[in-house]
Amino acid sequence: MIPTIAEAARRIAAKEVSPVELARDSLARIARLDSSLHAFIRVTEERAMQDAKAAEERQMRGALRGPLDGIPFGHKDIYETGGIPTTAHSAQLRDHVPARDGFTVRKLAEAGIVLMGKLATHEFAFGGPSRDLPWPPAENPWGAGHFTSGSSSGTGAAVASGMVLGGTGSDTGGSIRGPAALCGIAGIKPTYGLCSRAGILPLAQTLDHAGPMAWTSEDCALLLAVMAGHDPEDPASADRPAPDLSLSREWRGRRIGVIRHFHEQDNPVTPATLRGIEETAAIFRGLGATVEEVTLPSLHEFYAAGWIILSAEAFAVHEQRMRETPMLFGENLRGRLALGGLVSSADYLQAQRRRRTLIRRTAEAASGFDLLLTAAAPGEAPRIDDVPKWASLEKPNFTVPFNMLGWPALTVCTGFGEKNLPVAAQIIGKPWQDGLVLAAGHAVERENGHRAKRPTVGEMKPG
DSSP states (O other): OOOOHHHHHHHHHTTSSOHHHHHHHHHHHHHHHHHHHOOEEEEOHHHHHHHHHHHHHHHHHTOOOSTTTTOEEEEETTBOBTTBOOOTTSGGGTTOOOSSOOHHHHHHHHTTOEEEEEEOOSBTTTBOSOSSSSSOOOOOTTSBTBOOOSSSHHHHHHHHTTSSSEEEEEESSSTTHHHHHHHTOEEEEOOTTSBOOTTBOOSOTTTOEEEEEESSHHHHHHHHHHHBOOOTTSTTOOOOOOOOOOOOOOOTTOEEEEOHHIIIIISOOOHHHHHHHHHHHHHHHHTTOEEEEOOOSOHHHHHHHHHHHHHHHHHHHHHHHHHHOGGGSOHHHHHHHHHHTTOOHHHHHHHHHHHHHHHHHHHHHTTTOSEEEEESSSSSOOBGGGSOTTHHHHSOOSSHHHHHHTOOEEEEEEEEOGGGOEEEEEEEEOTTOHHHHHHHHHHHHHHHOGGGOOOOGGGOOBO
């Protein structure tokens, strides 16, 4: 039985389980499963046992640092780890060894996490899934050969399969919430500025967010409590009091707005996904909340402006490499970056102007609501080899709007569709209401019962 972070923390605190035992169990699962899942770029076995033994010593002394002390954990391989290679899943950085930990890496280490290793991503969090990179793409634990979404692909696969109990992700257009949706876990993109991006390889500075991924919303709240905090090295980091991440909330009197046109008209979802959204709305009604339809600007408006901003900012990050060593990029990322190089300054400025208009219009439309609800992904995970190179341009996704807005957004599992593959909903809050969003996810997970079901990874068969 794979515990959640919250369950493991309680057992560690009660001295019912040792952090060393947990680490050995995780290493055994990695050894058994990762040759097929490819979730890890690098397993840090020696570091893991050092961390676990130190946590066990604190456990025996009654000096645990908190609920993350002794928890098996993994970092997306764009999070810089001092003395441990950080590759961004790219030949460009195959030998890159940072001198120090990034801000959130350091905070999590200080909280006592046990570092199991570095996790697969799409190349530089933008180019994937690709088979022309030094490491293969991560595969979905719910079905061999199926897509994890991206770019926090390794974290999604590692958490869903129980190889780690939690991990870091980054989210520029949905890279936490997409893998959480297809891998059947929880993942939150926090309010812009809540978690520092210092020491995380950038993609698009005005859209990048850092956040946690875990089996439950409760676990994400435990992780976010440590990851959040002001960092002067990130100019977008907010200097404000820590958010209230308590999960016990009163739902009577709350208003939930269902963005029905997103998932029924702008990008129609599969029947299983729609059923999960409707069941989630019914859960909120049963808890005493009022659920009504809300109309925002269309997904197409958000996506058109968001894609221009993301592409232009990504090219600015990688322009020198594109000029000097373009062939060290995989084909997918090289093409996407080249497209970004064609965006003019006028295009970029107009997109940022449209962004401000979309922020204003959304704030007005959502003014009477506490939370919003829509899809996190259009449906179940496709096979990796069926994902088109330019899939991201074919239809607008459900996650980009909330990168554009900077609002907190959480993916929760709402059931299963074809071939027993997960489907999900997205719960969105106003800025700095991350705790309310996580409390809503926690309430939904308790009611829908889907956290009791894990993938039978050892029995995976091609779908």
